[in-house]
Every structure is written in C-alpha cells, then in structure tokens.
Amino acid sequence: MKSAPLRVPLSDSEIEVSIRGLSVSYQTSTGLYDAIHDLSLAIHRGSITAIIGESGSGKSTLAMAMLNSVTFPGKIRTGAIDYADVGDITGLNAESLRRFRGEHAAMVFQASQDTLNPLKRVGAQLLDMARSHGLRDRKAILREGSLLAERMSLPASRVMAAYQHELSGGMRQRVSMIFALALKPRVVLLDEPTTALDVLSQSHVLQIVRAIHEERHLTTLLITHDMGVVAELSDRVVVMYAGRIMEDAPSRDLLRAPRHPYAKALIRAIPRLTGPLDRAQALPGAPLELRQIPVVGCVFRDRCTLRQSICDEVTPTLREVAPDHRTACHLEVEA
Amino acid sequence: MIEVVDLTRTFRGAGGLFAQNDVQALRKVSLKVERGAALGLIGESGCGKTTLGRIVCGLETFDGGDVLIDNQSVKTLGDRARRKVFRKVQLIHQDPYSALNPTRDIAHALIDPLRIQARLTRRDSTWVKQRAVELLSLVGLDPQETLYKFPHQLSGGQRQRVVIARALTVEPEALIADEAVSMIDVSLRLGVLHLLATLRRELNLAIVLITHDVAAARYVAHDGELAVIYKGEIVEKGKTDSIISAPVHPYTQALLSAVPVLRGLEVDGPDRYIPEPEVQVQGAEPAGCLFSTRCVFADDHCRGHHPDLSRWGDGDRLMACFKPQERQVVAVAVDDAMEA
Numbered sequence: 278m279k280s281a282p283l284r285v286p287l288s289d290s291e292i293e294v295s296i297r298g299l300s301v302s303y304q305t306s307t308g309l310y311d312a313i314h315d316l317s318l319a320i321h322r323g324s325i326t327a328i329i330g331e332s333g334s335g336k337s338t339l340a341m342a343m344l345n346s347v348t349f350p351g352k353i354r355t356g357a358i359d360y361a362d363v364g365d366i367t368g369l370n371a372e373s374l375r376r377f378r379g380e381h382a383a384m385v386f387q388a389s390q391d392t393l394n395p396l397k398r399v400g401a402q403l404l405d406m407a408r409s410h411g412l413r414d415r416k417a418i419l420r421e422g423s424l425l426a427e428r429m430s431l432p433a434s435r436v437m438a439a440y441q442h443e444l445s446g447g448m449r450q451r452v453s454m455i456f457a458l459a460l461k462p463r464v465v466l467l468d469e470p471t472t473a474l475d476v477l478s479q480s481h482v483l484q485i486v487r488a489i490h491e492e493r494h495l496t497t498l499l500i501t502h503d504m505g506v507v508a509e510l511s512d513r514v515v516v517m518y519a520g521r522i523m524e525d526a527p528s529r530d531l532l533r534a535p536r537h538p539y540a541k542a543l544i545r546a547i548p549r550l551t552g553p554l555d556r557a558q559a560l561p562g563a564p565l566e567l568r569q570i571p572v573v574g575c576v577f578r579d580r581c582t583l584r585q586s587i588c589d590e591v592t593p594t595l596r597e598v599a600p601d602h603r604t605a606c607h608l609e610v611e612a
Numbered sequence: 613m614i615e616v617v618d619l620t621r622t623f624r625g626a627g628g629l630f631a632q633n634d635v636q637a638l639r640k641v642s643l644k645v646e647r648g649a650a651l652g653l654i655g656e657s658g659c660g661k662t663t664l665g666r667i668v669c670g671l672e673t674f675d676g677g678d679v680l681i682d683n684q685s686v687k688t689l690g691d692r693a694r695r696k697v698f699r700k701v702q703l704i705h706q707d708p709y710s711a712l713n714p715t716r717d718i719a720h721a722l723i724d725p726l727r728i729q730a731r732l733t734r735r736d737s738t739w740v741k742q743r744a745v746e747l748l749s750l751v752g753l754d755p756q757e758t759l760y761k762f763p764h765q766l767s768g769g770q771r772q773r774v775v776i777a778r779a780l781t782v783e784p785e786a787l788i789a790d791e792a793v794s795m796i797d798v799s800l801r802l803g804v805l806h807l808l809a810t811l812r813r814e815l816n817l818a819i820v821l822i823t824h825d826v827a828a829a830r831y832v833a834h835d836g837e838l839a840v841i842y843k844g845e846i847v848e849k850g851k852t853d854s855i856i857s858a859p860v861h862p863y864t865q866a867l868l869s870a871v872p873v874l875r876g877l878e879v880d881g882p883d884r885y886i887p888e889p890e891v892q893v894q895g896a897e898p899a900g901c902l903f904s905t906r907c908v909f910a911d912d913h914c915r916g917h918h919p920d921l922s923r924w925g926d927g928d929r930l931m932a933c934f935k936p937q938e939r940q941v942v943a944v945a946v947d948d949a950m951e952a
Contacts, residue, residue, distance in 0.1 A: 331797045332768065446657060475656040475824035477887055480870035484886070502797050505872030532876030546799045548827035549878075550856055550871060550942045554834055559803040563767045 292361065293322040293464060293496040294343065299356030301335075301342050301520075303567060304349075310567040312338045312351065313520040320464075322361070325490055325497040327511035327528065329504065329543070331564040335520035336500045337387075340466045343498070344378050345369065360464065379410060382464035383457040385450075387472060392453055393441035399452055400437035403459060410460060418459055425455045429485050447478035451485065458489065465490075468500045483509050504547050508532055516540045519565045519576035522595055526602040536604040539577045575607070583608055613682060613818045614668050614701065614786055615644045620676030621663055621844075637663040639844045640677065647785055648816040650809075650836030652829030652852060654867060660844035661822045665788045668820070670698030682785075702779035706791035708771035712763040718774055719759045722747060725781040747777040752807055769800030773807065780811075786818035787811070793828055805831040826868060830856060840864045843902045846921060850929035858938040860924050860931045862907045865941045873943040883939035901934065909935050 301313040313335045320326050328336045341347045343358060345366050357365045363381055366374065378384075386392045394402055400419055407418040423433035429451040441449060450470060457465055470486065471479040487510060490497045499511055507514050507528055514531050516524040516539060524537040535541045546560045562580040570576055578588040585608070593605045621638040637660040645651045653661045666672035668679055670686070679686045681697050689697060705711045712721055722744040730740050748755040751773040763771055772792060779787060789808060793801040809832050812819045821832045829838060830852055838856075839849040840863060848861040859865045866887035873880050885908065900917045904910035919932040 331799050476826075476867060476870045477656050477824075480872075480887065483872075502799070503872075504798065505874065508874045508876065509872040529876040532874055543799055544874075544877070546802050547874065548802055548805065548825075548831045549945065550827050550830060550868070552945045554831065556945070557802055557831070559806055560799040563770065563800070564797075 291322050292319045294320040294361070294498075295357075295359040296320075296343070297357045297359070299339075299342060299358065300354040301338050301347055301351055302354045303351045305568070307568060309354075310570070311354070311520055312567060313342065314570075316356070316520070316522060318515060318522065318525070320496060320498065321513070322496055323494060324513055325487075325499060325511045327499045327501055327507040327514045328517055329501055329507055329514055330517035331502055333519075333564045333566065334517040336502075336517050337468055338520075339517070340384060340468050340498065340500050343466060344382060344384060345374055346378070376410065379406065379457075379460045379462065381462055382466065383460065383462040384466040384468060385453050385457045385470055387469040392456075393449065395441055397440070398437070399439055399441070399455075403437075403456070406456065406459065421459050421461075422455050425458055425489075426451075428489065429454065430481075447474050447482065450474060450478075450482055454485070454489075458493070461493070462495075464496045464498070466498045466500070469502070470499070471506060472501075472503070479506070480509075486510060504532070504544055516543065519570045521576055522603075522605060523577065524602075524604045525595065526599075526604075530599070530602055534599075536598050536602070537577075537606045538581045538583055538608075540604075542580070575605075613645060613647045613649075614820070615680040615683075616664070616668065616677065617642050617680070618677035619664070619667065619674055619679065621660075621667065621672070621674045636844050638667075638674070641841070641844070641846055642677075643839055643846070643849075645786070645818045645820060645837075647818050648812065650812055650819045650821065650833035652826075652833040652836065652838045653820060653822045653841060654824060654826055654829055654838060655841035656824055656867070659841045661841050662790055663844075664841070665703065665790045665820065665822045669701050669703040669788055670694060671703065699782050700785040702782065702784040702787055704772070704775055704779055704787060704789040704792045707795055708768060708775050709763070709795070711775050712771060714763050717760050717762050718748075718766075719744060721763075721774060721778055722781060725778060729782055743781070747780055748774075750780070750811075751777045752803070753777070767800065768796040769804055772796055772804050776804075776807065776811070780815075784817070786820065788820045788822065789832075790822040791824070792821070794823065794825065801828065802831070808832050824867070826856065826871060840867065843897075845902060845932070846930070847903065847933070848929070848931045849921075850924075850927065850931075854927060854929065856942055857940065859941065860929065860936045860938055861903075861933045862909050862935075863903045865939050866906075869941045871942065878943035878945050881941045881943055884941045884943075901932075911935075 296316060296318045299313055299316045300311050302309050302311045328339060330336045342353055347353055353367055358367055359365050366377060369377060403418050403422045404415055407415040412418060426433040426436050431448060431451055436452060444452060471482050501507060511528045514528045515522055518539050524540045531540060535544055542560045545558045548557050573592060574590055575588040575593050578584045587607050593607050595603045595605045598604050618640045619638050620640055623635045623637055655661050663672060667674050681700060686697060723740055726740045726743055745755040748758055753770060753773050793804050796804060805828055808819055811817055819832055821829050823829050833852050836852055838852045839846050842863045848864045859868055869884045870887055898904050898915055900915045901919050904914040914934050919934050921930045921932045924931045924936055
C-alpha cells in the first residue's frame with residue numbers, strides 16, 4: 278500500500294505533470310464545443326491518479342490531450358501541459374512529440390486488441406517500435422519485453438512468438454502494457470485497463486499495475502468509470518463531469534467523505550455485496566452530450582437533487598473544502 | 613419453467629500456435645428456474661456460462677443431457693414447434709451497441725417483431741404502434757422522445773433498455789441476460805438491474821443473469837439462487853445471500869475475494885485471500901478436481917479424485933469440494949459502524 282495522503286503543499290519539483298487552463302474543443306457542424314473546459318490539474322510524481330467519470334465526461338479526451346494526440350475534429354484550444362524535464366508538450370514539433378510518446382509518456386488503450394497489429398507477431402512489433410525510436414541495441418527491447426512478460430506471469434517466449442488473436446483478453450491487456458513500458462517511460466496513462474476483463478483477471482491486472490508502478494517509480498494516470506478500480510489502485514482521484522473537474526481528493530477521503538453531489542451519487546450507484554439492497558441507488562438521468570453542456574452555471578445541475586437558483590446562474594469554481602480536497606459546488610455539502 | 617439436465621457441450625479444438633484440445637464448455641450441468649424466479653450464473657470468461665445461456669435460448673446445440681421448457685424436452689421437437697417453444701425464452705446480449713441496427717430507428721427495432729407477434733395473436737396494426745409505446749414506457753424510456761431516435765443517439769443504458777423492450781415484444785416467459793450490464797457505465801448499471809428486477813416481479817418473468825459481477829447478480833437474484841460455474845461444471849449452488857456471506861468452495865471464495873474493496877467505505881472480509889492468477893496449463897486436464905491447479909487448499913487427494921456435487925449444511929446448498937469450509941471473504945461495509 279502507498280503511504281498516507283499528502284498533506285503538505287507540494288513544491289514544483291514533486292509535480293510530474295502540470296495541466297493549466299486546458300480546453301479541448303470539437304468542431305461540429307453546429308459550432309465549437311468544449312469536451313474539456315478550462316481544466317487545471319497537478320499530477321504528483323510517483324502517484325497513481327485516477328480520473329473517474331461516465332461516458333462523455335471527457336476523461337479519455339484528457340488522456341489523449343496529455344499525449345498531445347487529440348485528432349481532428351478535436352483540437353487543444355487553449356492551455357498548457359507541462360511535463361517535468363520536458364516542458365509544455367502542446368508546443369512540441371511532430372518529431373519531438375513522436376519521441377516523447379513512448380519514451381517519456383506512454384498509454385495503454387482500452388480496446389487493447391485494436392492496438393496490436395493482427396498480422397505481426399508480438400516480438401516483431403516490439404522490434405518495429407525499437408526501430409522507430411532509433412534504439413541502437415534492438416535486441417535489448419526483446420529482452421525487456423520478455424522480462425516484463427515474466428513479471429506479468431506470461432510465458433515470455435510464447436507471447437513474443439504469438440499473434441494477437443492467439444491471446445486471451447487478459448493476456449492481450451498485459452501485452453499492451455508491455456508495449457507501453459518497453460521504452461521505460463516515466464509517465465504511464467491507462468485508459469480503462471480492466472473494463473473488458475472478468476473480475477479475476479481484473480484483480481490480477483490491478484496487482485501487476487500496482488507492482489510495476491512501484492518497481493519502476495512511475496507516475497501513473499488511470500482513466501476509469503469504476504469506483505472499485507479507483508478504490509483498489511489509486512492514491513488520488515479526480516471526478517470529471519462534462520469536461521470539468523467536480524472533485525479532486527485522496528481516494529480514501531473521497532470514498533469515505535465525498536462532497537460533490539455528483540461524486541456522492543457515483544459512489545451510491547455501486548451495487549454492493551453486503552448490506553441492504555437499497556443502499557445502492559441508481560443515478561438519475563444520463564450524462565450530457567457535448568452540445569447540451571451549459572455555458573453558465575453548474576454543469577451537473579440537471580441531475581442534481583440539491584439544485585438551487587445559484588446553480589443556474591453562477592459557474593462554481595474548484596475550492597478547497599478540506600486539506601488537499603477540492604470540489605466545485607456552491608453548496609456547503611457536508612461530508 | 614426452464615430445466616437443464618446433465619447438459620453437456622463439447623467444442624472441437626482449434627489448431628494454431630496454442631493448439632487446444634477439445635473444449636468441454638459444459639459438463640453435466642443441471643439447473644432449474646421457475647417462472648418469476650431469478651438465477652445468477654457466475655464464473656469467469658470461458659467458463660461456459662454464455663454457452664449455457666445460448667443453449668436454453670435455442671441458439672446453440674448440445675451433445676448430451678436435455679433441455680426442458682415447461683416440462684417439454686426440446687430434443688424431440690420439429691422446427692416449427694421448436695421455434696414456438698424458444699419464443700418463450702429471450703436473450704439479452706452483452707453489447708447493446710451491436711444488438712441494434714444502426715441504420716434503423718427505435719420504432720423499427722420494435723415494430724418489426726411486433727408485426728409478427730400481431731399476426732400470430734390475430735391483433736391489428738393499431739395494436740403494434742400502441743404496444744411499442746407501452747413497451748418503451750415499461751422499460752423506463754420516454755416513448756415520444758425515444759421512438760424516432762437512432763441507436764447512436766442513446767446512451768448505453770438507454771440502448772440496453774431498448775434491447776430489453778425488443779425482447780419483450782414476443783411476450784416471453786423468461787429473459788436470459790448475458791452480461792447485460794458489463795458494457796454500461798457503472799453509474800447507469802443499477803438502473804438496468806433494477807429494471808430487470810421490476811420486470812421479473814411485474815411480468816412474472818424468470819430471469820437468468822449470466823455475469824462475472826456477483827454484486828450485479830445479487831441485485832436481481834437476491835431472493836433467488838446463484839450457481840457458480842468453473843470450466844463448464846457447477847462447483848457451488850445455493851441461495852444468493854448465503855453463498856455471498858458464507859461461500860464454501862474455494863473458487864467461489866476466489867471470485868468473491870477478487871471484487872474490489874471500496875476502502876474508506878468497506879474493510880476487507882476477515883478470510884479474504886488474493887486468488888492465484890490463471891495458470892496456463894497445456895495438454896491434459898487434471899484427473900481430479902478441475903480447480904486443483906489454482907486452488908490454494910488443494911492436496912494430492914484433490915488432484916487425483918474428482919469431487920461430485922453434494923449437499924452442504926442443512927439448507928439447499930450444493931458444492932463440489934473435498935475440503936469444504938465456509939469463509940467470509942466479501943468486504944464489510946463500515947457505514948453503520950461509522951455512524952454509530
């Protein structure tokens with residue numbers, strides 16, 4: 278287990294990634310819409326930070342933006358993403374960006390089977406990656422890959438010689454983690470790493486992520502819609518809704534004492550194994566579509582049971598409600 | 613209503629690099645679910661639970677045993693009678709994104725099967741439209757808003773509700789929900805599970821929930837039964853709450869232990885143990901208990917002999933283990949303790 282939540286203000290040297298005033302917008306036939314709106318977030322070195330939200334909350338867009346990989350019709354409209362020892366990556370040219378991805382920060386995608394080439398064996402794809410990143414000793418990447426495979430309880434020689442369709446879902450997910458880690462990045466982004474897996478494979482993959490995170494002194498960002506995964510893995514959790522941060526707190530604090538009505542509702546919606554059945558309550562309504570997001574006022578108000586007139590008129594800003602615990606809600610919601 | 617007796621299904625092995633032997637998807641599975649009752653089938657990917665679901669919907673053949681629907685064996689039926697019988701059992705797929713035709717609106721998705729139903733039951737065409745509206749309201753959607761939308765305009769939860777409405781067009785007696793909520797946002801899952809529980813009560817439907825998510829199964833079948841399947845074999849079966857609170861088979865315990873603990877809200881169950889990862893075994897299967905290769909409690913006897921399903925305790929619990937022991941592995945909520 279990781280140490281207790283950080284209580285002291287961090288100096289700049291402890292921040293691995295700093296996102297400042299980030300807006301990512303999508304150009305559609307009816308106008309320009311922000312999938313991420315004026316978002317600022319500091320990600321601490323060595324932490325596992327979870328970004329949680331429903332479909333359409335902008336969490337995957339945020340992950341793509343963090344590699345400056347947002348594709349048309351999306352675009353980083355404003356803001357900066359500073360990585361320690363690299364600087365703002367929104368200003369990098371194509372070649373530097375290509376090297377940055379994989380060597381400094383790497384991503385494990387949600388549908389891992391779609392990220393592997395079906396026509397090439399896993400080992401050959403690793404060699405391709407070594408070539409494209411100009412490694413002198415290309416065999417080294419195979420050794421690294423085999424090492425990682427064994428670390429993940431995969432039969433290394435068989436996996437290196439396998440095509441992706443010969444691997445099970447859980448194995449494929451671990452193979453795509455090998456790809457992300459093979460170039461020894463400092464920052465790893467995991468987009469829904471366990472969504473397609475059953476509960477036993479999920480538990481195993483989460484154990485591996487935690488172990489490798491610690492062994493390699495990584496900074497890990499986890500994108501998920503599952504509070505169980507957050508509870509099991511992350512030190513810190515950022516709750517997103519409609520492209521904005523609703524709450525940002527150490528994971529245990531958030532689970533024990535959520536402040537924002539949205540965070541409370543998300544936690545309440547988890548079916549539980551014990552206790553009365555009605556302890557779990559469905560979250561009413563559906564997540565907002567991009568073009569429905571209100572410009573003024575709280576974006577969650579339509580689904581909020583505590584809505585007041587101020588919620589329609591004034592946009593809430595993130596404020597500190599407890600040490601190291603921020604929320605964007607007008608109301609003094611008790612924990 | 614649905615009964616399977618010693619059901620067996622074997623798939624011929626595929627070649628290739630990881631050449632596999634024949635896969636025994638189901639090994640002498642016996643189960644029964646009455647109208648209005650709920651059954652949760654739980655197990656990990658590849659345990660045969662989906663095959664079982666497909667067989668009782670008539671979408672898959674079987675090689676041994678029998679399937680009885682309303683006490684009638686389906687083996688001897690001709691095509692026409694078979695279709696009629698299996699109309700009573702409808703399947704809800706895992707993926708609501710591919711279960712609906714993307715080029716047709718929701719009205720069409722419902723009206724096509726309703727027309728057939730109208731012809732069979734000698735109703736006229738005004739009934740079709742009216743019934744489509746009724747069904748959408750029944751599954752908790754606003755008919756006026758939903759009817760002329762296309763699948764891509766709906767959320768995952770709404771889509772799954774449409775799929776459920778479509779299954780209800782033929783007035784079934786049972787719904788087989790195969791991982792029906794696993795692709796839906798966690799925040800919206802509970803709504804769909806709640807809908808299944810409501811339909812069960814109001815329409816007196818039998819519900820079979822096939823899932824690896826025990827909490828989801830509990831939500832629909834809390835007063836029903838759970839059957840735990842490992843490699844095509846039932847290893848434990850009994851009342852839902854009793855299985856969750858006091859599982860006897862180490863595999864059930866492993867499944868329940870793997871459910872994430874909401875630390876801060878819950879504390880680990882006293883006997884929780886982290887299950888062994890899947891071991892890739894090539895070649896022949898163990899002669900004894902199929903779970904012995906992963907079981908932390910297995911000894912030589914387990915590896916050499918095959919345990920049969922037998923009674924445990926004085927309830928109606930069945931289990932197949934040589935070393936049965938109740939263990940409390942699920943997380944304990946601290947809510948109440950905190951408030952006190």
